[in-house]
Amino acid sequence: MGNRSIFKLEELIRDDFEEYLGGIRDFSNCAACLDAYNPVCLQWSEELGTGFVSHIKLRDGLTLSIGSALFHEPVQIHFDSWHVPLTFSYGISGSVHYTIELENGAASHWCAEPGQSAVACFREFKGRVDYPANTLAKNLSIYVDPLLLHTLIDLKTENFPRSICDVASGSHAVEYQKNFATSPAMNMAIHQILNCPYQEPLQRLYLEGYTLVLLTHTLARLSPSGKTVQKTATVRPQDVERVKYARELIRNNLQNPPTLLELARTVGLHHSKLNAGFREMYGTTIFDYLRQTRLLMAKSLLDDGRMNVSEAAFAVGYASPSHFVKSFKNAYGTSPGAYLRTVSRKW
Known part of the structure; x- marks a missing residue:
């Protein structure tokens, strides 16, 4: 231990x-x-x-x-x-x-x-x-x-x-x-809950509303039309660690991530098997996982006040700040600039 x-x-x-x-x-x-x-x-x-x-x-x-x-x-x-x-x-x-x-x-x-x-x-x-x-x-x-x-x-x-x-x-x-x-919709609701702009007596009403929104999006993920339908396991036990290693490589190389073929070659799996195994284990594609991890890291950098919007974008691998702004707004329902102004008032 x-x-x-x-x-x-x-x-x-x-x-x-x-x-x-x-x-x-x-x-x-x-x-x-x-x-x-x-x-x-x-x-x-x-x-x-x-x-x-x-x-x-x-x-x-x-x-x-x-x-x-x-x-x-x-x-x-x-x-x-x-x-x-x-x-x-x-x-x-x-x-x-x-x-x-x-x-x-x-x-x-x-x-x-x-x-x-x-x-x-x-x-x-x-x-x-x-x-x-x-x-x-x-x-x-x-x-x-x-x-x-x-x-x-x-x-x-x-x-x-x-x-x-x-x-x-x-x-x-x-x-x-x-x-x-x-999902991105769930992320938006979580963001609203963690950044409630109200005090009591409106705070509880606001939190209940967005908590129910988060539950709604979560239940939608569990429905047959969502992306969490139970499937027969296809990842072999000996491949589980390879898929986990692929995820770690992505997390540790956000600025210059490997391509799917490079990732597959590094972990020792065929790219189609790696992609299928990744989706089965983590409920998302490798590309979506990279995008989501970049946005979460950028949001954390903005939370800490260590960087401005452009610096956070480049730090997590976005070559274009405008692309970062669009992706951030799609994920959290607000622009990174507006989000930074909100969290800066809490410092």
Whole structure:
């Protein structure tokens, strides 16, 4: 395990949140532990680094959670006896690995990183979360009472995965998880949530509106007409690491990325097999992954105030600032200049 620090979740949260933690272990108790108007913010222990997890109850059965962590060393956090029937999760920055251990002994994995999303529903589970060192990890989650979802939308098996329909109908015997790439429309909604321009009493109304928009775009991705239809696995076990290596090469060479043929030759796969495997594992094409990763990195540079729009564009590999402006606006619904002015007011 090396220098990795291992903790139970309760050891990392200040004592005054112990009662709150007891409440959110069972989603059905959220109404009791989340005040109708005041968000609950959990602070990570200062000995490990900085960060928080903020929970905002938008209405009965609908909770928005935003987390941020920057630890001095790798941290592994264990938790047990959690029950959250329906969770929608979105990676924003960093790379956080979740391992879920189910009642039947099976394990489920998800890596929360930029451009990756997941939906899951488990009856009872325990597991662990692995955080890297010196890397800002941000994520956004939506916790939904299945019965609320059932009242918001008419879920039919011909339009959505059967497991989602069964959970929304009140079944407690369903366990489901699906990982997929975050779409541009989902990115726009996430951007609006993270950059809410209002304070209370309008803040909650604004956040609820865009949270429902994000749920809508996510459910659209899960429908048969979307891009997350279940398919028979085609990536051979021995090729999984090659596809992962291809993704790392893209992430590490944004300014001068390899062509598809160069990438395939480097990882030792035929280009068509690499492209198909990449789409199966990450829910998007290699080209779209490159574009999305560039935009996420540029957005992070603007967030930190380290660069202006042109500098951020060149830093992530855009030769044309005008092309960058167009791509950024398509992804986030606002120009990079307008976005930079918005975040600069927060510095």
